Amino acid sequence: MTQTRTPGPLNALFAPRGIAIVGASRNPAKLGAAMARSLEGFAAAGGHLALVNGRDDTMYPSIGAASADGPIDLAVLCVPAAACAAILAEAAGAGVRAALVCGGGFAEVADGQGAEHQRRLTEIARATGIRVLGPNTSGFLVPGAHLTASFVPGTSRVPSGGVAVVAASGGVNHALAFALAEAGHGISLAVGLGNGADVTAPDVLDHLAGDPDTTAVALHVETVADGPRLIAAVRRLTARRPVVALVVGRSDVGAFAASHTGALATSWRSTRAALAQAGAVLVGDERELVDAVGALAVTRARAAGDPGVGVVTAQAGPGLLLLDNLQGRSIAVPELTRHTQDGIAALLPPLTYQRNPVDTGRPGPAMSGVLKAVGADPGVDIVAAYALHEPGAVDLVAAARAGRTDGVPLVLGLGGTGEAVARDRDALRAAGIAVAGDPAGVAAATAALVADARARSIGGGEPAAPGAVVEVADDYDEGQAKDLLDHLGIATMPRRRCATRSAAHEAFDALGGDDGDGGVRPVAAKLLDAAVLHKTEIGGVHLGITGHQALDAALDRLDAAGARRYLIEAMAPPGIDLIVGARRDPVFGPVVLVGLGGTVAEALADVAVRLAPLSVEEASGMPSELSGRALLAGWRGGPVLAPRALGEVVAALGGLLAANPRIDEIEINPLRLTRTGLIALDAVILTRKADDAHPDR
Amino acid sequence: MTQTRTPGPLNALFAPRGIAIVGASRNPAKLGAAMARSLEGFAAAGGHLALVNGRDDTMYPSIGAASADGPIDLAVLCVPAAACAAILAEAAGAGVRAALVCGGGFAEVADGQGAEHQRRLTEIARATGIRVLGPNTSGFLVPGAHLTASFVPGTSRVPSGGVAVVAASGGVNHALAFALAEAGHGISLAVGLGNGADVTAPDVLDHLAGDPDTTAVALHVETVADGPRLIAAVRRLTARRPVVALVVGRSDVGAFAASHTGALATSWRSTRAALAQAGAVLVGDERELVDAVGALAVTRARAAGDPGVGVVTAQAGPGLLLLDNLQGRSIAVPELTRHTQDGIAALLPPLTYQRNPVDTGRPGPAMSGVLKAVGADPGVDIVAAYALHEPGAVDLVAAARAGRTDGVPLVLGLGGTGEAVARDRDALRAAGIAVAGDPAGVAAATAALVADARARSIGGGEPAAPGAVVEVADDYDEGQAKDLLDHLGIATMPRRRCATRSAAHEAFDALGGDDGDGGVRPVAAKLLDAAVLHKTEIGGVHLGITGHQALDAALDRLDAAGARRYLIEAMAPPGIDLIVGARRDPVFGPVVLVGLGGTVAEALADVAVRLAPLSVEEASGMPSELSGRALLAGWRGGPVLAPRALGEVVAALGGLLAANPRIDEIEINPLRLTRTGLIALDAVILTRKADDAHPDR
The missing domain is CATH 3.30.470.20 (ATP-grasp fold, B domain)
Known part of the structure; x- marks a missing residue:
């Protein structure tokens, strides 16, 4: 097979001209045999697939020998962990530019040897420039090129399409690819990174930024080795393609996670925040990931800070589920304008709710007109609709196509079962309409379009500049800290640092006491010591002091807490x-x-x-x-x-x-x-x- | 078809011997024609199906005429709203015992006439005993009897099984039936209640309590007309079958909901609380409903206050998603005992995590032994497992069957796509194993088993008895309210009601002041007036009084706030x-x-x-x-x-x-x-x- 894809940094890996399976086997239970079965489709489509095994004379004795019959870009290593480094070096020497190492026994194993095996792989990759995917991954798939570099059966049935999957784990990569396929979404590339000895998520994301077959990216994150590098890559990619991210670790999964990848899970909250800032859409679980990336692969809303959703339903009950779900996600479902409502009233019998949601009553030919009217409403950025599949009452594919408004995505939930329903869902997606099977799916898909529109409304790609350099002291007491806040333009209350009691009483007279209007301005007296972080706990904070006697009492207690200096401060109003x-x-x-x-x-x-x-x-x-x-x-x-x-x-x-x-x-x-x-x-x-x-x- | 089901209160409706379609039509676009098409299966299975239309001489002229050819238990009314009452009365007169009214134009319409049409239906039902489902519903289905009383096409493809659906809305009933079918779950009965003029949720729930074909019930609730009656029916049903409930209205959906059912949505929070107390499992959306009821239809955990879940996974990444999801739901995943871990260590290579979750590494023949060991752990009430479909590596159906522990349900996520996967999922369900397609589904199904086990651990069916009757005053000031709390055994601080200043000062001496240990016991002084509900806002509460002078100042301010009596009370410790x-x-x-x-x-x-x-x-x-x-x-x-x-x-x-x-x-x-x-x-x-x-x- 000749290379038809645009040049990308990982084309040797994901669009190879030829593949050598090193450690290919005739024993069907062996990894080398499973890989050979899996890659049959690549060979059938015209790719050069070479089986390499020095101990089997029906196969090539070496990678070099295989290269003589055609260029080999990718070596798939099906040999024990201890043997991988030597073969990787041999492959690099033979001009191979990428390798896949599926097997385990590397850094994920706590025996020390595994880490050493992995270190050697990384070393050879750095030295020779050969790119290594894995180890400890079930591989990758490129359905459009009939390239299934995975030992998991059934993977070749995953259809081709616009969604790319970049998963930390090989298992999750397959789980997501299968779930996307079951939901009717096709895949451009699906990769499990495994231990990430060389190729990591940023590498794949940068590759995808230039991949014309990919229209949306699903990113699964377990641990982050290099935060700034990941975020920079996501930022570059979201400028060109929508990215949906699922981050593991909401709960404490550290012990198991460490056993799995050889790295500690990083902060879930920081990772999510960083990805969102870089423009990614965040989801809570793998189902929402499927809904979200499936929708963003076919359509995208215009940038908006708080996008409005118009809801259209052919059945009130499911429409109510949809409305409740959207509003539960803090998504705006604004009342339609008078003009829109009048337009809809001309199309529908007067018996139904038409303010948003719009309930069409029995589905019928008015559907496309209603969709069009709602999409044209100035408060509506996205139309979310639901209907049961009733082809006798309305051709929803035609109605949805005709009822779309330019620039306003349509998400359509089509309830039903069977092949005719699946066919209509495919036809809708092909027309650029996001599709789900139930109201919850419509809500999740709509939420993804909303999050993506919000992310793009916030200024765009470049990170903000750092602040000014200041002269940093070795330590700060509260007064010095507040002086720095003043310098930053952050409001503080008037205050004085006092080294003596008399200075404190003078400060009281200046900052507190009689307000000249019959009232009393209270002050606070605090211990001033950079070494004390929790002043309150040791009696170092006294509030609401309204007279000199009370001040003396407070100063006595500050002295008892070890104060050598006092901070006297005006009290702030309540809030x-x-x-x-x-x-x-x-x-x-x-x-x-x-x-x-x-x-x-x-x-x-x-x-x-x-x-x-x-x-x-x-x-x-x-x-x-x-x-x-x-x-x-x-x-x-x-x-x-x-x-x-x-x-x-x-x-x-x-x-x-x-x-x-x-x-x-x-x-x-x-x-x-x-x-x-x-x-x-x-x-x-x-x-x-x-x-x-x-x-x- | 002869009636083969056990007698149930709604058998005339859901297990009729014969059905008359009144208003049957030859015009395929008419409701009467859609119903006739839909009920062909009933006739084909031997049921007596009579088409009634006085203006079409190929049909029966009346229900009475149709009855002459065989008993008619159910009349399906396909006539305008205004004509329904008369026909209902005619049907009742002809011995028909149940009716389905699908059409709209009743109480859900705000024109007054609709409400009157509905009132007359209800009146006839009450007077004659004929049971009426609807109006304003798309009907019901009983796949096991080939009975599809619904105008929505495709409904006859829904398979027979153990799940019953009781939905407030006809649209949601169909959406759920289709979603259950797509997920591989069969239906015993699926009903949409519509306006509920006569038959309401409690009627259907009581019917299901005696239905041997139903193993779990999905309940969809929009509004509740009679709270105590619903809760009593749920309580009766959960004593015999698991019930999973989805309540709409987390967000404010009142305006649209009212237009839909003619009733205001009740409190979402109270409704959920009431259903949970009655033993139902609550879910957040219709997807979780499908996972939950699908699992509970095949298996149920033993009652337990805090059930422990053992997690087994053949792939670490999906296992991590599963663990994170379970723990995010506050479900216990306890560390396995030393004994269990030793047993597992003998089955698996030492490279994987085995404390819970148990990561089997590559799936293989050890799977059933690992499942068995985890299920036997004393801390494990439910086993939740995940594996990609790799029939070459392990026969998961056989492994799961062999690996089950009696009394410990197994939930198995089987990742993959295609017919072989669907077949294995069906085989697992048939063996009483709950099945999902992804880790999120396993977590949702497991959460349902946990919630059901928790609900059953709390004492069982009978509601608690009310408390003691007390002599109720016309109003209560704070002191009187606290006297009642004392009577109920609820701790309060020592206090005195004081009508005069001198009494207040005496109270201070008794309750506060010098604590005899160098410290001061502060008291609170409060305005005592049953007419003042928000004392603090008008200066009616003064705390931390440590001397007589401060007490006088506080009493001055209470007087200014209109106090005629004071409450002097010892201050509570912090907390x-x-x-x-x-x-x-x-x-x-x-x-x-x-x-x-x-x-x-x-x-x-x-x-x-x-x-x-x-x-x-x-x-x-x-x-x-x-x-x-x-x-x-x-x-x-x-x-x-x-x-x-x-x-x-x-x-x-x-x-x-x-x-x-x-x-x-x-x-x-x-x-x-x-x-x-x-x-x-x-x-x-x-x-x-x-x-x-x-x-x-």
Whole structure:
């Protein structure tokens, strides 16, 4: 078979001209025999498939001998772990540019030897430039080229199509390929990375960015070795193709994960945040992954911050399930305009609900007109529809085709069973209409289109610039930390650092006491010591001081807690307390965090995370992810958050960490939302000594 | 066809000897023609099918004429809404005992006439005893009897099996039947209730309790007209068959729902709580419904409060997805005993993880031994397994059959596509093994078995008895409310009601002040007035009073807030604040509620709800449902909740409402969890006047 694909960095692996199976076998139970069976289709389609086994004289004695009969780009190694390195070197020497190592016994085994076998593979790949997929993977498949480099039977039945799968695990790669096939979606390329000795996810993602056969990518992530490299590759790919990501590790699966890949699972939350920022659509499980990538492979909504969905249903009950599911995902289902409603009223009997959802009543010829009217509504970016398969009542394929609006994707749930239904679903997909079998599938597909549209509305590809470089001290007490916040433009309360009691009393007179209007302004008195991180626990914080006598009592207690200096500070008005901060993730580098204050929020781990540096606009979206966001929207007459004001604080903290490698962590807790804005009430900054400074990653 | 089913209350409807289609038609586009086509299978199987149309002389002129040729139990009415009542009366007169009315134009239409048409149907049903399904439904199907009373094509392809569907909506009934069929599950009976003019969900559930062909029931709920009746029927049914319930209305779908069924959606939370208490397994969407009911139709775990799941996987990656999904659902995956691990180690190479999950590495003949060993582990109640379909490596059907442990259900995910895979899945189900296609499906099926086992571990069928009757006052101030709590055995702090300042100062000396150990015991001073519900907002609560001067200042402010009496109370130690209460739900009657205190918890609506009266044991399970439950488990060295102690408080409040119709609502906010137990810090009781007392519902 001649190479027909555009040149890509991994074409030797995924579009080889010839393949040698080293360790091919006549024993049908052996891996070498399974691989030979699996690759028969490649040979049948005209590819050069060479079976290599020095101990079987019906086969080629060596890769070199096989190359004499035609170019070999890919060697599939079906030999024990200990033998792989030598054969890989031989292959590279014979001009082979890629290898697949399926077998186990490498770094995933805790015996030390396995790691050494894997190290040698990596070494040869680096030295010779041969690219190695695996080890410890069940392989890959390219249905369009009849190329099934997998020992799992049935893989050759997976149809060709636009979805690429990049899975950390060979098993998951197959599970996803089969699930996509069962749901009617075709595959362009499906890869299981296994141990990733050489070829890792970023390599495959960069390859796919140039693959014309791929229209959407499903990414399965277990562990991340190089966070910045993965994120950069996802960012490059999402600029050209939609990417849907499933990250394992919501719960604590560390012990089992480590046994599986030889690496520790990284933070689920940071990984998801990083992928979303790079433009990927996140899903919760492999079913949603199938729905999402299947939809994005055929259609994509225009960029929009909060896309509106128009819902059309031929049966009220399933429409109600769909509406409930969409709204449960915080997706907007806006009331249609008067104009749209009038247009629909002219098409349908007056008995049904027509404001959004639109219930067509019995399915009939009005369907295409209704779809068209809803798609044309100015508040609608995506149309989500459901109908049972009733070809006698309406030809849904024709209605959907005719009822589409340019630039407004249509997701159609077609309920039914049997071949006629499957045929209609295929015809709809071929027409660029996303298809699901049930309301939950329509909702998941629609949610993916919404997430993709939202991701693209946020500024685009380039990461934000880091903040300004500051002179970093070895340590910061609360006053010094707040001085830095002032420098960053983050509001704090008026305060004085006091070395003596008399200075504290002077500060009280200046900052607190009689407000000249019959009231009393209280102050706070705090212990000022960079070495004390948890002042409250040792009696180092006294609030609501309204007189000199109370101040003296407070200072007595600060002295008892070991204070040598005091911070006297005006008290902030009441409000809602938040926590914001920036720290360094071991895999992804600087990250920022926003959460609600108080123990309940902490116990719920209700936080939003982003990689830093990030733009004010990106950071402004974080509070909308909090489960308790209602609290920031004027809860019971309380203050209303201006998202941009919070975004400025968060972006400033993230920029600070990104620009100053010696700052390890900064946390404002609480950052109080008041009627007059956000005020930092306490702050902690942790640094490392100048000689410990690490490269910023 | 002769009637072969056991007598059931709705046998005339679901197991009729003969069926008359009234309004049968030769025009293929008409409902009467679609119904005739759909019921051809019934006639072909030997049932008496009579087409009735007075204006077509190839048909019977009347139901009476049709009855002459054989008994007619069921009339299918394919006539306009306005004509239905008369024909229903005619049918009843001719000895017909059941009717199906598919058409719309009844109570779901807001024109007034529709409601009148429906009222007349109901009236005739009540007067004559004829049972009416519908109107406004697409019908029902009984595949085992070749009885497809539905106008939706393709319905006759739904296979026969053990799952019954009881759906509020005809469309959802069909959507579920098709989805079950696509997933390989057969149907015993699938019913869409439509407007429920006569036959409602409780009728069908009671019918199914005696149906030998039904092994599990899927219940879809939109609105609940009669809460106690539904719950009683579910309770009766779950004593004999597992029931899985999907309740619509997580988000606000009220406007559309009302247009659809002519009824307002009831509280989603109360409905779910009530169904769960009655023994049903709750699911979040229709896909989980399919997984759950499909699993429970073939197997059921033994009753257990916290069932343990043993996970076995032939591929590590999918196993990790499965583990993560199970743990994300708070399902226990306990480490296997040393004995079990030793047994597994003898079967598998030492390279894989074997503590739970058990990773078999490449699938092979050890699979059945591993399944058996895991199933025999004392901590394992359910085995959840996953494998790709690799018949060359292992015969999974044989391995699963041989590897089962008596009394320990096996859920097996079998990844692959094509007919051989479908055949093996069918064979597994036939052997009583629950089957799914992907890890998410295995997790959903396992979660259903876990929920069912948990539901059955809580005491069983009978609802708890109401509490004691008390003498109910017209109103309660805080002191009186707390006296009632004392009477119920709920701890409060020592307090005194004071009519004068001097009494308040005496109370201070008795309850607060010098603790005799160098410290000061603070007291609270509160306004005492049953008419004031929100004391804090008007300055009616003063805490932390440590001296007579401060007490006077507080009393001044209480006077300014209009106090005529004061409550002086000892202050409770610090702790975690909860909210507990009991109120009357308009559909289900008395319900109790538990939540965390504070605005964050309130904004999150993180509450657990149950119907009252309820047992202490049932109430004890409520805090485990809270998202913030970690806060009650010794968060940061804080107090640890004894669930039973909270259960006693909640059960007492629920019993109080159940026994005393004049008490409308009681709320303890906060109920503080301290190191010495739970203490009620504030309480509100709302009553209705004696002449307003309503029957307790």
